[in-house]
Amino acid sequence: xxxxxxxxxxxxxxxxxxxxxxxxxxxxxxxxxxxxxxxxxxxxxxxxxxxxxxxxxxxxxxxxxxxxxxxxxxxxxxxxxxxxxxxxxxxxxxxxxxxxxxxxxxxxxxxxxxxxxxxxxxxxxxxxxxxxxxxxxxxxxxxxxxxxxxxxxxxxxxxxxxxxxxxxxxxxxxxxxxxxxxxxxxxxxxxxxxxxxxxxxxxxxxxxxxxxxxxxxxxxxxxxxxxxxxxxxxxxxxxxxxxxxxxxxxxxxxxxxxxxxxxxxxxxxxxxxxxxxxxxxxxxxxxxxxxxxxxxxxxxxxxxxxxxxxxxxxxxxxxxxxxxxxxxxxxxxxxxxxxxxxxxxxxxxxxxxxxxxxxxxxxxxxxxxxxxxxxxxxxxxxxxxxxxxxxxxxxxxxxxxxxxxxxxxxxxxxxxxxxxxxxxxxxxxxxxxx
Amino acid sequence: xxxxxxxxxxxxxxxxxxxxxxxxxxxxxxxxxxxxxxxxxxxxxxxxxxxxxxxxxxxxxxxxxxxxxxxxxxxxxxxxxxxxxxxxxxxxxxxxxxxxxxxxxxxxxxxxxxxxxxxxxxxxxxxxxxxxxxxxxxxxxxxxxxxxxxxxxxxxxxxxxxxxxxxxxxxxxxxxxxxxxxxxxxxxxxxxxxxxxxxxxxxxxxxxxxxxxxxxxxxxxxxxxxxxxxxxxxxxxxxxxxxxxxxxxxxxxxxxxxxxxxxxxxxxxxxxxxxxxxxxxxxxxxxxxxxxxxxxxxxxxxxxxxxxxxxxxxxxxxxxxxxxxxxxxxxxxxxxxxxxxxxxxxxxxxxxxxxxxx
Numbered sequence: 001x002x003x004x005x006x007x008x009x010x011x012x013x014x015x016x017x018x019x020x021x022x023x024x025x026x027x028x029x030x031x032x033x034x035x036x037x038x039x040x041x042x043x044x045x046x047x048x049x050x051x052x053x054x055x056x057x058x059x060x061x062x063x064x065x066x067x068x069x070x071x072x073x074x075x076x077x078x079x080x081x082x083x084x085x086x087x088x089x090x091x092x093x094x095x096x097x098x099x100x101x102x103x104x105x106x107x108x109x110x111x112x113x114x115x116x117x118x119x120x121x122x123x124x125x126x127x128x129x130x131x132x133x134x135x136x137x138x139x140x141x142x143x144x145x146x147x148x149x150x151x152x153x154x155x156x157x158x159x160x161x162x163x164x165x166x167x168x169x170x171x172x173x174x175x176x177x178x179x180x181x182x183x184x185x186x187x188x189x190x191x192x193x194x195x196x197x198x199x200x201x202x203x204x205x206x207x208x209x210x211x212x213x214x215x216x217x218x219x220x221x222x223x224x225x226x227x228x229x230x231x232x233x234x235x236x237x238x239x240x241x242x243x244x245x246x247x248x249x250x251x252x253x254x255x256x257x258x259x260x261x262x263x264x265x266x267x268x269x270x271x272x273x274x275x276x277x278x279x280x281x282x283x284x285x286x287x288x289x290x291x292x293x294x295x296x297x298x299x300x301x302x303x304x305x306x307x308x309x310x311x312x313x314x315x316x317x318x319x320x321x322x323x324x325x326x327x328x329x330x331x332x333x334x335x336x337x338x339x340x341x342x343x344x345x346x347x348x349x350x351x352x353x354x355x356x357x358x359x360x361x362x363x364x365x366x367x368x369x370x371x372x373x374x375x376x377x378x379x380x381x382x383x384x385x386x387x388x389x390x391x392x393x394x395x396x397x398x399x400x401x402x403x404x405x406x407x408x409x410x411x412x413x414x415x416x417x418x419x420x421x422x423x424x425x426x427x428x429x430x431x432x433x434x
Numbered sequence: 435x436x437x438x439x440x441x442x443x444x445x446x447x448x449x450x451x452x453x454x455x456x457x458x459x460x461x462x463x464x465x466x467x468x469x470x471x472x473x474x475x476x477x478x479x480x481x482x483x484x485x486x487x488x489x490x491x492x493x494x495x496x497x498x499x500x501x502x503x504x505x506x507x508x509x510x511x512x513x514x515x516x517x518x519x520x521x522x523x524x525x526x527x528x529x530x531x532x533x534x535x536x537x538x539x540x541x542x543x544x545x546x547x548x549x550x551x552x553x554x555x556x557x558x559x560x561x562x563x564x565x566x567x568x569x570x571x572x573x574x575x576x577x578x579x580x581x582x583x584x585x586x587x588x589x590x591x592x593x594x595x596x597x598x599x600x601x602x603x604x605x606x607x608x609x610x611x612x613x614x615x616x617x618x619x620x621x622x623x624x625x626x627x628x629x630x631x632x633x634x635x636x637x638x639x640x641x642x643x644x645x646x647x648x649x650x651x652x653x654x655x656x657x658x659x660x661x662x663x664x665x666x667x668x669x670x671x672x673x674x675x676x677x678x679x680x681x682x683x684x685x686x687x688x689x690x691x692x693x694x695x696x697x698x699x700x701x702x703x704x705x706x707x708x709x710x711x712x713x714x715x716x717x718x719x720x721x722x723x724x725x726x727x728x729x730x731x732x733x734x735x736x737x738x739x740x741x742x743x744x745x746x747x748x749x750x751x752x753x754x755x756x757x758x759x760x761x762x763x764x765x766x767x768x769x770x771x772x773x774x775x776x777x778x779x780x781x782x783x784x785x786x787x788x789x790x791x792x
Contacts, residue, residue: 064662076518077478077497079457079776083517083544085498098543121765168632270633295632300664300692300712304604307544307562307586308635346776347458347476348763349736349754350664350692350712355764383774 055153055367055403056282056329058320059145059290060275060337061131062313064123064297065360067343067353068382070097070306071313072361073114075382080345083303091372099310102318103363108372109321110335110365111432115376117389118341118357123297126340126357132179133396135423140414141179145399146288148421150178150185151412152405153287160245160252160286165189166274167292171196173242175235180414183235187290188242192270193277195246195253214244252280267315275316279323282333296339300350313337321365330366334402338362338395345383359385362395368402368434375429393423401428439746439787442702444719444729450748450783453483455490458779459752461502464743465526466509471750472526473781474500474514475738480524480531483781493531496520502548502739504557506571509744513557513571515540515548521559523574535574540567544586551592556613558599560587566601568613578616582609588638593675594648602639602653604628608673622678624671627655634662643697643705645722649675654707656693657685665691668709668716686718686727694718696739700786701746704728708751710736715753717784733782747787755780 067082069075074086074097086095089107096104103110119134120126132142143151146163155162163185165174171191178185201210221237251257258276266272271293278289293313298305317337324330342360343353359378365371379386400407400422407422459475471483478496483489496516503514505526511534512524519541522533541561549558550571557569566580566587585604592599598619599611606625609618629636636658643652651673659666668691670684684705686694692711699705700719709716715737719729735754742749755778768774 079477081498083499083501085518293633295634295662298662300662301636302662303544304586304636305634305662309633312633344764345774346759346763346767348759348777349714349756350710352662352664358766 054285054332055287056285056333057146057149057288057399057403058278058282058333058335058366059288060313060317060335061290061292062296062337062339063127063292063294065339065341065343065355066296066310066313067298067302067306068114068356068359068361068378069343069345069353070099070303071310072096072100072112072363073378073382074098075378075380078381080347080381080383082347084307091374094374097310099306100314102314106318106321109325109330110363111369111371111373111375112361112363113375113390113395113429113432114359114361114378115385115387115389116342116360116362116392116395117385118360118392121341121355121357123340123355130338130340130392133422134392135420136425138417138419140417140419141176142419143179143181143185144177144187145396146187146290147178147181147185149288149403151181152400152410152421153403155287160249160281160284161188161242162287163187163290164281164286164288165290165292166193166278166281167290168192168270168274168294173235173239175232175238180419181412183232183238184241186235186238188246190253190277193253193274195250196243199243199247199250199253201247214240249284252284253277265319267312267319269312269316271312272316275320279320282324282329283327298343298352299348299354300352302343302347302352317363324366332367334367334369334399335365336362336399337364345381359383359389364395364398364402364432368404370432370434373432375432390429391423391426393426394429396422397426397428398432401433439701442700442704442746442787444704444731444786446786447717447719447729447731447749448785449731450785451488453488453490453781453783454755455481455779456776458754458777459738459781460500461514461739461741462750462752462781463503463505463512463741464748464750466505466744468743468745468748470526471781471783472503472505472512473752474503475752475779476776478516480512480514482531485783495522495533501545504548504550505744506550507552507554511554511571513548513550515545515559517544517546519543519545519561521545521548521557521569521574523571537569537574537576540569541565546586546588547590549591552594552596556592558590558592558601560590560601562586564603566590566599566609566611568599578613580609580611580616580618582618583607585635586638588640589642589653591642591644593644594646600642600651602642604635604638606638606653606655606671608639608642608651608653610678620678622651622673623680624653624655624673626657626671626680626683627653627669629658629666631658631660637666637693640693640695641697643699644675645705646699646701646703650681650722651675652684652697652705654694654697659691664693664710665712666693668692668694668707668711668718670694670697670705670707670720672722684720686716687730689713690716692736695737698740698742700742706740706749708737708740710738710754715751717749717751731784735780737782742786747785749784749786751782751784753780753782 175186341357457477462473498517544562606628608622715733
């Protein structure tokens with residue numbers, strides 16, 4: 001029995017019998033599967049196989065909306081093309097912006113959707129639906145993708161939270177990401193990629209004493225929760241679980257363990273460092289890592305900003321793909337790169353581009369995704385899509401299918417209410433799927 | 435200098451007319467006799483306007499954006515440079531214009547500026563490849579490559595002596611080059627024009643000009659405020675050329691938030707700056723040595739670049755052409771025919787002195 005197959009749909013029905021962690025599976029496997037070493041441990045080959053089969057997701061969120069003209073779908077020399085040129089990729093007839101020389105050479109390992117067309121043209125209405133898959137409104141708050149997969153796939157091998165968000169600025173526990181799923185599926189946000197302060201245990205507190213006080217805290221909380229429990233109290237309680245996980249894995253955040261050559265390979269930028277941290281967490285088995293880069297809302301000075309920002313994304317993303325491939329993890333790691341919409345073809349009076357949900361691009365690759373596929377196209381001016389267009393719900397159907405989750409038959413159960421995990425009226429983009 | 439120019443009073447600057455095109459312009463230059471105006475911008479074409487009747491003809495010229503153009507001192511040659519790095523040398527006379535020579539790629543990434551030496555023999559370009567290059571204006575032959583900037587080089591200009599060149603980059607570093615040797619003699623500090631906003635490099639030196647005596651260098655840009663909004667305090671850093679030290683800043687009215695994109699000196703000694711902001715464009719007129727601006731002229735839309743007629747009697751400014759689009763617009767905005775059109779471009783022509791009959 002493959003560990004991965006046991007996880008399939010195991011959490012969707014929400015029943016306790018199926019709430020099995022991968023760690024428990026591995027424990028069950030000990031002593032019962034061929035290939036186990038004489039000391040009762042899994043052989044390195046089997047352990048590696050399980051590790052490579054575990055599904056992971058890298059979700060790169062470019063907040064504010066990058067310009068498709070200055071990235072994935074350039075229109076050089078046209079009315080709205082801007083000042084930059086385009087460069088050839090390994091795919092015949094396919095070009096990306098000259099600002100992406102690294103990803104240009106990687107497009108035979110990565111895929112693009114160029115014909116996204118979504119509903120919302122302002123940030124406040126777009127960001128949440130885009131990250132939640134914009135399902136039909138059923139009177140509940142749907143989870144963000146990381147929380148959804150925390151529920152549907154479960155935690156990884158790392159003894160770390162299943163959903164980690166690396167972002168500039170402050171960190172914390174973003175339990176609201178989980179929507180109706182509950183705080184335990186919220187995001188651990190690492191401000192600037194760093195863990196919370198005070199992770200080092202006091203030397204005056206022995207591990208035995210720490211265990212006892214933890215048990216006492218849990219006993220009190222369980223008593224409290226029998227009578228009254230709220231999302232906030234669950235979140236608060238869960239934050240202690242997370243804290244202990246982080247303390248057990250402090251080595252993953254030790255900058256001294258980073259090699260200078262890796263820092264340079266990812267680009268010595270904030271985003272590059274965050275992507276490098278993301279790689280460490282993915283390697284350690286964290287199931288879902290989101291990396292956010294802000295300030296892409298280039299209503300003014302669009303071209304200088306993209307000249308500065310796109311190469312940072314380009315370098316770090318290409319390096320990440322290389323590293324995932326080198327480590328045998330790319331086939332089990334789904335990589336998604338997107339924003340909340342695109343940017344206008346028209347260049348405004350501040351030499352900026354405004355919001356454009358009419359046609360925009362995103363990138364996907366890795367687990368379950370056919371490499372080197374360009375889905376959809378825009379017209380020669382880049383103003384509107386030509387042919388079939390895709391909504392964010394279609395993307396989410398595709399992502400779930402890429403992770404071996406059936407988005408049509410799989411359901412959440414929220415207090416007895418069955419809920420589809422993706423928009424009912426959308427469907428997967430078959431040409432993207434392996 | 436004629437009496438009309440020496441008695442120039444910026445408060446008497448009057449808008450003469452507006453030339454309009456359906457694509458945005460970036461740069462323009464008057465012909466030597468002031469009867470024509472050359473312009474170029476987003477459509478990559480070279481436009482030639484007859485200022486007697488505002489008729490225009492256009493010539494296929496470039497790809498990408500035409501970022502800059504320069505006229506030779508004698509007025510018989512025009513030089514244009516585009517964002518893809520291509521530079522053309524043109525004749526200015528003739529019914530149909532064709533380039534006399536072409537530099538296929540002066541810069542590998544985004545050519546940002548083009549300037550001409552005082553004697554007209556050399557051109558200098560700068561770009562996002564962090565390079566400055568000097569070419570012969572006769573045939574486009576590469577004469578010198580100046581390396582040393584660590585950031586995108588956004589502006590370049592010659593000193594009146596003809597022996598020195600300055601280039602300004604996105605971090606506000608101004609390099610002073612010895613043209614003969616190609617060596618960098620010193621760095622000058624205009625870093626007031628640069629701001630690191632989160633992970634973004636914002637601002638830099640957008641334009642530079644020397645005063646008539648070549649003793650002071652003026653560097654234009656802004657003190658950035660918010661990433662990606664092109665706002666912040668319009669600023670000119672004034673540098674003493676002899677000792678290289680910053681003298682003071684010129685920071686015009688706080689009403690406008692946005693960069694000063696272009697600078698030039700009027701023969702009467704006024705420094706003129708062209709600004710861009712969400713509130714529209716502004717021409718500022720400063721008299722060095724005097725406190726505050728002598729005058730400002732507002733425009734409903736942002737300015738890009740400015741140029742003076744060779745006799746100084748008119749000033750032309752490329753400007754954004756749509757008051758609604760000046761402030762941007764999210765989402766689908768179609769015209770009455772259901773078409774999605776780009777924003778127009780204007781050239782606003784001002785009279786700065788009484789125009790002679792000739």
